[in-house]
Each structure stands twice: as C-alpha cells, then as structure tokens.
Amino acid sequence: MSNVYTEAKKGIDPGTIESVNSLKEDYKYGFSTDIEMDYAPKGISEEIVKLISKKNLEPEWMLTWRLEAYQRWTKMFEPNWPMLKYKKIDYQDQYYYAKPKSLKERPKSLADVEPALLETYAKLGIPLKEQEFLAGVVGAEYASADVKPKVAVDAVFDSVSVGTTFKDELAKLGIIFCSISEAIHSYPELVRKYIGTVVPRSDNYFATLNSAVFSDGSFVYIPEGVKCPMELSTYFRINAENTGQFERTLIIADKDSQVSYLEGCTAPMRDTNQLHAAVVELVALDNADIKYSTVQNWYPGDKNGNGGIYNFVTKRADCRGVRSKVMWTQIETGSAVTWKYPSCILRGDYSQGEFYSVAIANNYQQADTGTKMTHLGRGTRSRIVSKGISAGKAQNTYRGLVNIHPKALDSRNFTQCDSLLIGNKCGAHTVPYIENKNSSSRTEHEATTSKIDDDQLFYCLQRGIGEEDAVALIVNGFCKEVLQALPMEFALEAQKLVAISLEGSVG
Template sequence: MPAVQETIDRVRSIDVDQYKYGFVTEIESEKAPKGLNEDIVRFISAKKGEPEWMLEWRLDAYRRWRTMDEPTWARVSYPKIDFEDLYYYSAPKTAEGPKSLDEVDPELLATYEKLGIPLREQEILAGVAPQNRVAVDAVFDSVSVVTTFKEELKKAGVIFCSISEALREYPDLVRKYLGSVVPVSDNFYATLNSAVFSDGSFVYVPEGVRCPMELSTYFRINDQQTGQFERTLIIADKGAYVSYLEGCTAPQRDENQLHAAVVELIALDDAEIKYSTVQNWYPGDKEGKGGIYNFVTKRGDCRGRNSKISWTQVETGSAITWKYPSCILRGDNSRGEFYSIAVSNGYQQVDSGTKMIHLGKNTSSRIISKGISAGKSQNTYRGLVSAHRKASNARNFTQCDSLLIGQDCGAHTVPYIEAKNSTAVFEHEATTSKISDDQMFYCQQRGLSDEEAVALIVNGFVKDVIQQLPMEFAVEAQKLISISLEGSVG
C-alpha cells in the first residue's frame, strides 16, 4: 500500500473526537422567541438599548431582506435553511452586556480558559511581556461578555469595546461608519445580519496612533439552534495602525448552526489595518452531519491615500464556508492584501476568496491563496480583481495554489479579472499539486511518521501565508492545520 494511501485512510478515519473545542457550556440563557419578524428585530434593539435611528436601520434591513433570495452561485450545496426555525438572540442570563471581570459568570470565564483564551488581566499581565499582550473582546452567542485591557487602550486613545456599547457610548462614530463599506442591502446574508446582529467588536484608532497591543475578538457559539450574527467595525483614522485577530469555535452538535457575520474595515489616509482570522468552527462529523454554516461578508475600504488593508485567514472549520474578505482600493496609492489558507476535510465545503476593487490611482494588491483539500471535501477559490476606468497603474499579483490529499476531494479555482484601464497590470498564477508517494517515502526514510511527513509537507505549502500571521498565532495556526488534517498529531 503506497504511503499516501495510508495517509488518506488516516485522514478518513478522523472523526468528531478530533475537534477539541466541541464541549458545551451549561449556562442558562435568555432567548428571543424562535423565528424572525419585526418584533424580534425590535426585541433585539430594545435589549441593546439602542437609539431610535438604529432600530429604523435594522427594520429597513429586515424589510429589504424579506424581498431577497439566497445566493446560489457558490460551489456549495446544503439543504435549504429554515430561517423561521432559528433563535436570533441568545444571551447568557448573567451577562447582559460587558461588565467588569468580577461580575462575569465564572462558568463563562472557565469556558474561555478551556478554549485557551485568558480573560483575567492580572494573569495575562503576570505572564506576558507588554509588547505581546493581546486585548480580547469575548463574544458568547449573541453578546459580548467582557473586553479586556480597555482602560489601558483608552490611555492611548484607542476605543475597543463591544458594538452594543459603542452604539450607546459613541453613537456618532458608529452612525458615520456603520454600513459605509458593506451597505445594508449588499447581499442576502449581510442584509440579514444588518437586521438582527446582536453584538461584535468596535475599534476606533485615532489619528496618528499606533495601537499599543494586538486586539482580538473570540467568538463562541454555544446555544442550540442559535444563529450568531455579529458585526465588527474597525476604523483606523489618519496615520493610525491596528492589528486585529479573530478566533472562533463552537460545540459539536448534530444540527447545523448558522453564522452570518459582517466585518467592515475603514482605513483613512496613511492608515493601516491588519486583520487576521483563525476560524475553527465545528466542521461536522465524519458523515458530514452537523457543523457551522459560515456565511460571512468581510470588506475593507482603503478610503484614504496611502492606506493599507491586509487580510490573513486560516480557515479550518465550518461545514460550509462562504467568505470573501475584500478590499476597495479607493485612495490613491492604497494597497490591499489577502493571504489565505483554507483547509477542508471530511465533507466540508469551502467557497472562499477575495475581491480587490481598484478605484484610485497607483493602487496595488496581492493575493496569496493556499487551499488544502482532503477527505471528501470540496475547496474552491473564487476571486475578483478589477480596475476601474480611472484606476491608472493598478497592479495585482495573484497566486492560487491547491494541494490535494487523496482521491475523493476537489480543488477548484475561479478567478475573475476585469481591467477597464489599459495601464493595469494583473498577474495570475495557479498550481494544483498532490502530496506524492515519493515525497512521503523520502520523509519516512528520514524517520518521519506518516503524520509528521504530511504535517511537514503541508506546512511547507502554506509557509508564505503563515508568515503573515502575528507571531503568537503562527504556531497555533500550524498546529491547527496539522490537527485538521490528521487527527492524532498535536
């Protein structure tokens, strides 16, 4: 039996036990009634104590959503979602919005501890050098339970809080930017999100400020039949810099759970935003049962001159992934980057990529996408690079590499390129490869086990992207990829 065959068998044998974040937290929750109507939207808005304009904004979104159809162009298939059979709001009873750590339910703190996300500032302070500190906004089902290091960030002028809090404390800032990158009616899921989003993170970095630490949000879906709709809004004012990391997990459940987030980034003149995601939602079991449906709209607007937005994503979880973090390169000399690793195994279906919309002059973008398919999964890269009529000297470089492990998976590359300006230079490179028996044998002859060999080869394959992650997360991401592919390593 060739070595690769064994690897395939091993990959096949992975079952749900490998997903180590599959536990459920027993905590009482307060839910809105099942289903979606205007009253539910009003309920959510009232729960959040939102201003009137926000409720109107939501209701407008809800009415538009009722007229829209689910998009079907992605290469994913799943039974039709019954949007009336979901809970749109679920909050741990003890945590109505962020409080000080002392007031947070110990059960919740324990949950995050189990996930490896320390929330107690004292403990973090004791163990970590100042430059390596990470401020965390922890979102549990529909609400943000706590945000750490808020005071320290405030000293630097940085606002980092839940979006619910921002709507109460900084309504003008939110109103100015919310929906300005992803309009209310952008697409079916974004519109749904606009109507019912319950929480998420808000970041504002003022002019000339370099955010003193990494910011991070950790999303956890816990409750049954609950959709998570979070909304993240990050603004880097002129000359500001911020690096932000998002992590996600969910319990193992037999039914599919819906996650439909919207993330908006705005970079003004000379500002830079680096947004990294390590997505590890529950992917479903070995028969493809359960798992998260992940329909996410992420878009960054390089609104100012010389601004820069960089997306880095490591996608290992979810039953269905539908996600295209994009950049609108509006400001002259602005720059967009997209670095992606998408790992699919079992029956996972990934349709992910990016859009680089070149509008300003001398804009440039770079896309590096690494897809790894194993098991019976399907992994599609879908990307659009376009240059507007006025976007003179637009530059893009795209590299899409796919790695196949086994015979039953698929890798697909669907690039769209539109240049309406004759000075645009767009380059596209794509490769598809398999881990060869010869590579496996060579590694094994040197003493590596099957699993070590696959991990090494795969890590070599994704190296260009891993390098883009903040140091602390690069190691985690490598481990996560190994676990997703093999089961027993790590």
C-alpha cells in the same frame, strides 16, 4: 476564585476576573443576562428585530436601520452561485437572539461530549476544565468561575477584560475598543457615520440578514496618528459563542494610525447553531494600516458530514485614504460550509490590499472562499495568496475578483492560488475573475493544482517520519507564506491546527 479558570485563560490578569465579578451587577450594555432572553422564540419577524433592539437598549435610529434591512431581506434570495451543496436553511427554524441551549440540552459531563471533539481540544493543549467549559458541560462554568451562567460571563468577561486591564493604556491613546452594542450607546456619532458604509445593508442576502438581527460584535476606533500598542482581540477567545452567530464588527483606523486585530476562535465551540452570518467592516483613512487576522475553527461536522456550522461571512475593507493599507489573513479550517470573501475596495490613491488565505476542507466540509480586490484609485496595489487544501470528500473553491477600473492607472495585482488534493474523493476548484480596464495597470495570476509530491513524501518517510506527520509537514510548508503573515502568537497555533484538520485524511 478558581485557579483552573484563571489558568485556562492564560494571559488574563486574575484581577480582571475579580473585576468581572464586581461589575457583573452593574454592567448595563451588551449581554445583561435576563432569563427571558434565553427563551426568545425561534424564527425571524419584525417583532424579533424589535426585541433584539430593545434588549440592547438601542436608540431609535438603530432600530429603524435594522427594520429597513429586515424589510429588504424579505425580498431577497439566497445566492445560488457558490459551489456549495447544503440542506435548505429554514430561516424560521433559527434562533435570532440569545442561546438556544437551555441547561437541559447540554451535555452533563465530558463523557457525553463527542470524543472527536475532545481529542481536538486535547491536541490543542486545552486544559481539562476548559474543555468542559468549551463543550458547554453543565456546571462547568459554575465550578470554574463562580459567576453567573456563562452567557453573561463570556460577554462581560470579554468587555470588562478589555475595559479594565487595558483600558488605561488604550484610553490614554484615545483608542476605543468595546462591543458594538456599547459603542452604539457611547459613540453613536461614530457608529452612525460608518456602519453600513462599507457593507451596505443591501449588499447580499446574508449581510442584510445580519444588518437586521446582528447580536453583537466589536467596535474599534484608532484616532489619528496612533499606533495601537497591542494586538487587539487575544481577549476575544470566548466571546464568540454568544455573539458569534450574527456578529458585527466595525473597525475604523483614522489618518496615520495602525492596528492589528485578531479574530480568533482557536478553540472550536460545540454549537448547535447551524447558521452564522457575520459582517466585518474596516475603514482605513489616509496612511492608515489595518491588519485583520482570522483563525476560524468552528465545528466542521462529524466524519460523516453530520452537523457543523454554516458560515456565511461578509468581510470588506474600504481603503478610503491615500496610501492606506489593509491586510487580511485567514486560516479557515472549520465549519461545514464556508462562504467568505474578505475584500478590499482600493479607493484611495496608492492604497494597498492584501489577502492571505489557507482554507482546509476535510471529510464533508465545503469551502467557497476568496477575495475581491476593486482598484479604483491611482497606483493601487493588491496581492492575493491563496492556499486551498482538500481532503476526504471535501470540496474547496477559490473564488476571486480582481477589477481594475479605467481610472485606476498604474495599478498592480498579483495573485497566486494553489490547491492541494489529498485523496481522490475530494475536489479543488479555482474561479478567478480578472478584469483589467487600462493599459498602465498590470495583473498577474498564477494557479496550480496538484497532489502531495510523492518524492517529498518519500523523503520524509525515509527519514522516519510517520505518514500523517509527513503530510502535515508538507502541507505546512505549502501554506508557509500565509502562516508567516499571521501574528507570531497565532502562527504556532495555526500550524497545529493545520495538522489536526487533516487527521484521518491519509491512507
């Protein structure tokens, strides 16, 4: 047992690691690594969909569900309305199962890893060994954890850490927290009841693709009246490399329950998979309260716009119950292309939806992100706070929809969306759609676009703060309202991330 590894995943009990080792032979679901899987051919077809389902030992209904989605997908077209320009994606040139990285393709040591990436790691305070691990250096994981190749390690580690360390505590409360592949086996009736009911298989091109080929993801069920005693997912830091590509998450908060979920990839992965299309579905029943926070820091590509992740995510919450509440918070600093609109369907009377977002685009990054608030129930409330920062040659778009249905009487929306431009080669765009269809409801929308205030900057400089730090300081101030919405432990990291993302944008 290596101390380095344990250290790197601070917060994880050493006992957990031991459990990983002891369980690795028997662990049936999720990513039971077999070597063939790593070599599944490129491209998408019915065969691939069947293979994915088979590898996950899925029941028949799940396979049928996937195949129907696949059939539909073949008849759909990629959306062309976002303000995004990227090379046409060849869907037959993608891997849909397992990792494309054979050991041979990986960097041999840190010396082979792109320096910019390492700098970022260092700034985030990630120990050297973990840096190797994250960068996918050959042998790093053997040296550190003394377990099988990391594909397995991550997944098992992930599930088991939850399953052992916190299993008792969560189980006592009746909370289910596992991978979605495990849930399909162990809680098929729950999965079947809710999957695809918030984001239907026909929803959009990327969500339909995900429905056909989703690799794994998380499943959470909070029973009636239970307040989840811990933030779920601090333990998910690593799993993203494998399941991230077509991740599928389903969270159900039953009546009067409460949960806070963190989806974090605070350490940027070096990942050659360009295409990521995740789906997240949240269901909130009467009086339930779900907080979903994301810090997305996928590889944004290099300074010249080469490489980087295409991130097409469909996230939606269904506030089904009376007085249910969902809060989305996102810090989007990574990916070359981001296409993401975490939304709320406010179906239950007096339900509430909130969306807090910081999107930072630097160099050649492009972000088209925002939210949809659909008010259907009476007395529903929504609040949108979006902060977009563009630097370098990046394009950053806020796109939002507020739709107040004729029957959603006495509803309210407040939207504040601010853009900050750093440098004169970038763009900031705002595309809000606001539809108010009854007189007892109120909408309020405010948006501003400006550059960093010269006086503020001067004030900082005059006090001896370097320009880059001053910009980071001011930008953090600009984002404060959103950063404050994050759970404590994330807020600090997010602040650092803001500063790192803007490096090189000044001068």
